[in-house]
Every structure is written in structure tokens, then in C-alpha cells.
Amino acid sequence: MGEAPALFVDLLSEYTNGFALKSKGSQTTTIVSDKTYLIGGTDNESTSTIEVQILDRSTGQLIVPKVLGTKPKQCKGHSAVLLNEDRILIVKGGSSPDDCTWLLEVDTKFVRQQRESLETEVVAWSKGIRGEAEKPIVISGPSGVGKGTLIAKLMKEFPSMFGFSVSHTTRAPREKEKDGVHYHFTDRSVMEKAIKDGKFLEFAAVHGNLYGTSIEAVEVVADEGKRCILDIDVQGARSVRASTLEAIFIFICPPSFDELEKRLRERGTETEEQIQKRLRNAKAELEQGQSGGIFDHILVNDDLEACYESLKKLLGLEGIVRTTPKSSNAVSELVDLPAVHSVLKIDQKILINCRPAEVEKASKQLFVLDVSALKGGAPGRTRGLNLYAVNTFANGIDGKKQL
Numbered sequence: 001m002g003e004a005p006a007l008f009v010d011l012l013s014e015y016t017n018g019f020a021l022k023s024k025g026s027q028t029t030t031i032v033s034d035k036t037y038l039i040g041g042t043d044n045e046s047t048s049t050i051e052v053q054i055l056d057r058s059t060g061q062l063i064v065p066k067v068l069g070t071k072p073k074q075c076k077g078h079s080a081v082l083l084n085e086d087r088i089l090i091v092k093g094g095s096s097p098d099d100c101t102w103l104l105e106v107d108t109k110f111v112r113q114q115r116e117s118l119e120t121e122v123v124a125w126s127k128g129i130r131g132e133a134e135k136p137i138v139i140s141g142p143s144g145v146g147k148g149t150l151i152a153k154l155m156k157e158f159p160s161m162f163g164f165s166v167s168h169t170t171r172a173p174r175e176k177e178k179d180g181v182h183y184h185f186t187d188r189s190v191m192e193k194a195i196k197d198g199k200f201l202e203f204a205a206v207h208g209n210l211y212g213t214s215i216e217a218v219e220v221v222a223d224e225g226k227r228c229i230l231d232i233d234v235q236g237a238r239s240v241r242a243s244t245l246e247a248i249f250i251f252i253c254p255p256s257f258d259e260l261e262k263r264l265r266e267r268g269t270e271t272e273e274q275i276q277k278r279l280r281n282a283k284a285e286l287e288q289g290q291s292g293g294i295f296d297h298i299l300v301n302d303d304l305e306a307c308y309e310s311l312k313k314l315l316g317l318e319g320i321v322r323t324t325p326k327s328s329n330a331v332s333e334l335v336d337l338p339a340v341h342s343v344l345k346i347d348q349k350i351l352i353n354c355r356p357a358e359v360e361k362a363s364k365q366l367f368v369l370d371v372s373a374l375k376g377g378a379p380g381r382t383r384g385l386n387l388y389a390v391n392t393f394a395n396g397i398d399g400k401k402q403l
């Protein structure tokens with residue numbers, strides 16, 4: 001940012017009063033066409049999350065909408081700014097640095113679709129995340145081809161670089177499988193309800209059971225600054241391909257059908273009936289996987305080491321020795337905004353002004369939140385937020401420090 005006029009900082013505080021609504025445990029109101037969104041401000045101590053109401057000014061009705069996504073936890077005070085007429089940015093004060101930016105989607109494509117299908121007023125929360133995440137990797141292939149073995153090798157060699165998307169399944173755990181590590185083992189009714197509530201990125205009936213990837217499973221990996229790996233069947237890969245998640249799709253083939261059968265039998269985890277079912281399904285999967293349209297890469301897992309080297313090569317990992325996680329979300333580097341602050345939107349930049357009484361608590365007085373490169377959004381996270389502090393002096397602004 002270049003030099004600002006001398007009065008800039010003072011003007012900012014005054015303008016803020018007319019623009020965005022700041023609060024201390026109180027409510028913010030944001031107008032979007034004929035609706036006013038009332039966010040937070042409940043006096044009810046038992047409410048641990050920020051609640052939303054809508055005043056429909058055309059009818060005078062106060063509506064409590066269906067709220068999708070994880071709600072942000074209550075905070076001492078927040079500010080609200082309307083972005084692109086379809087989402088409201090919430091800047092929480094006095095919250096941990098990784099929890100201070102949230103987006104309430106009020107008229108995005110996702111919200112419009114949900115409003116239509118649920119036939120009710122809908123809003124959706126999405127947590128704001130700084131920086132980018134690398135594209136997830138979807139690995140598919142018939143049962144027994146060696147997907148899990150290859151993924152385990154990758155995670156062992158690069159533990160801080162990759163994270164596994166833990167799927168939900170209705171199948172029973174195998175002897176050494178742990179709940180929450182290999183799968184979230186669940187009842188069909190519970191999983192069906194979660195699917196209905198929009199919590200899944202994809203799901204499919206596979207070999208007689210229900211399997212699915214929750215949105216949370218993918219997001220928690222990205223939040224850790226790691227690249228997410230999904231081990232899912234071809235139906236699931238097709239659904240992810242059609243979703244908004246940008247990923248790399250890899251299909252693993254066996255060297256022959258006989259070898260696939262041998263591996264499945266020697267693994268010794270399925271009954272004869274289940275093996276037969278998996279082999280029948282493998283025929284269709286091999287056809288679909290190799291027919292084009294879904295997968296970016298096809299690898300033949302004949303010799304395990306050779307296939308693993310090919311996998312590393314296509315992921316650009318050749319010659320890379322163990323890495324540390326990306327530091328884009330490293331909490332220690334981030335700022336803790338004070339409870340009382342005010343905000344002003346100028347184009348795609350939100351200026352966050354920490355008020356004088358709180359200045360000594362905040363390391364800087366003025367912050368800039370750049371929202372020009374937002375990606376994703378509900379039902380997942382909103383990424384691409386960029387926050388930096390601006391050094392302020394009595395007569396201007398000097399330089400910026402990336403956070």
C-alpha cells in the first residue's frame with residue numbers, strides 16, 4: 001500500500017460509524033436488498049454461537065432462517081461487512097487468530113440452491129481461512145489394487161505434507177481398524193441424516209455398504225496446512241469431479257485381473273461372498289476408470305516400489321525429502337484482534353481499525369484484510385483471505401507487514 005493522506009487514519013474512524021456496524025457483545029445489522037440481517041446480539045447467556053435473524057422489510061416479518069454449516073462461537077464483539085451483495089464478512093474480536101474471520105452466505109449459488117430445495121429461508125456459515133490450500137488428491141481403483149498401501153507409503157514418507165480424508169462407512173470395522181483413524185464407522189440412519197443435512201461432499205453405495213466423504217473430513221486436513229488424500233471408489237470420484245472441489249484424480253489399475261483376485265484373497269479381510277462381490281464390481285470399475293472423463297492419471301500397480309515412484313513423480317515429489325507443513329495457517333504468526341474495532345470496506349480491502357482504548361492490547365492499530373481472491377465457500381471453508389498489519393503514524397501510513 002502506498003502513502004496515505006495525512007488525515008486518513010482519523011477519517012477512517014469517522015467513516016466507520018456510518019458504514020459498518022461495530023459491536024461489543026451486541027448485534028450488527030446488514031442490509032441486502034429488502035432484507036436486514038441481524039447477526040449476534042442475543043442476551044441469552046446459554047447461546048454459545050452467533051445467531052442470525054432476518055427482517056424482511058417488504059413484509060415487516062422477522063424470520064429465523066435455517067442455518068447451514070458450523071456456526072461461529074460467540075465472541076466479545078464483532079463487525080459485519082457486506083461483500084459482493086451475497087455474503088457478509090464477520091470479523092470477530094477477542095477470538096483466537098484462526099477463528100476471527102467468518103462469512104455468512106446470504107445469496108450465493110449454494111444458498112440459492114438450498115433455499116429452493118428446502119423451500120425455506122436459508123443462510124450458510126463458512127469459516128474464513130488465510131492463504132491457499134493445495135489441490136486434494138483423489139485416488140480410486142478396484143478393491144485390492146493397492147490404493148491403501150500406496151497412500152500409507154506416501155503418508156509415512158511425507159507425514160507433514162499429506163493428510164488422509166477419513167471417510168464415513170456403514171461397514172463393520174476390520175480387526176486392526178480404528179474408529180476415527182481408518183474410517184468413521186457409523187449407522188446407516190445416522191449417515192443418511194447427515195447426508196440429507198448437506199454434510200457430505202460425496203457418498204456412494206459400495207459393495208453393499210454406504211461410504212462417504214464429509215466436507216469436514218477434507219477441510220480439517222486443509223486447515224492443518226496439509227494436502228488432502230481421498231481414497232474413494234469411482235462413483236465417488238465422479239461426484240467429486242462434478243463438485244466445486246478442485247482435485248487431482250488418479251486411477252490405480254492392477255497388472256491383471258488374476259493378480260487383483262490374488263491380492264484380495266491374500267489380504268484375508270473379506271469372506272468368500274464379499275470377495276466375489278468386490279471382483280464383480282471391479283470389472284465395472286476398471287471399465288469406467290479407464291474410459292476417460294474422470295481421471296487425470298492412470299497408474300498400473302504391478303511392482304509396488306515402481307508404482308510408488310511413479311505416484312511421487314506425478315505429484316512432483318521426486319527428490320523431495322521430508323517436508324514441514326506450510327506455514328500459511330501458523331497461528332503464532334497471526335494477529336489477535338481486539339474486541340472493540342471498526343471496519344471500512346474500500347473495493348476489495350477491509351480496513352480494520354483498532355480503537356484507541358484497545359490499541360495497547362493489539363500489536364498494531366490498523367489491519368488490512370484483502371478479500372479480492374476468495375475461493376470456495378459454503379458448504380466448505382472460504383479460502384484466500386489475506387491479512388496484514390499497516391504501520392500507522394500520526395500523519396500517515398507506512399508500509400505493511402504480511403501476517
Ligand SMILES: Nc1ncnc2c1ncn2[C@@H]1O[C@H](COP(=O)(O)OP(=O)(O)OP(=O)(O)O)[C@@H](O)[C@H]1O
Pocket residue numbers: 141142143144145146147148149150263264266267301302303304305
Ligand atoms: N504392488 C503390489 N504387489 C503385491 N501386493 C500388493 C501390491 N500392492 C498392494 N499389495 C497388497 O494387496 C493387498 C490389497 O492392498 P490394499 O489393501 O492397499 O488395497 P486397496 O486398493 O486399498 O483395497 P480396498 O479398496 O479394498 O481398500 C494388500 O495385502 C497389499 O499388501
Ligand SMILES: Nc1nc2c(ncn2[C@@H]2O[C@H](COP(=O)(O)O)[C@@H](O)[C@H]2O)c(=O)[nH]1
Pocket residue numbers: 140141142143147167168171202203204206207211212213231232233234235236237
Ligand atoms: N465413494 C466413496 N468410496 C469410498 C469411500 N471410502 C472408501 N471408499 C471405497 O470403498 C471401497 C471399499 O473400501 P474398504 O475399506 O471397505 O475395502 C474402496 O474402493 C474405497 O476406495 C468414500 O468416502 N466414498
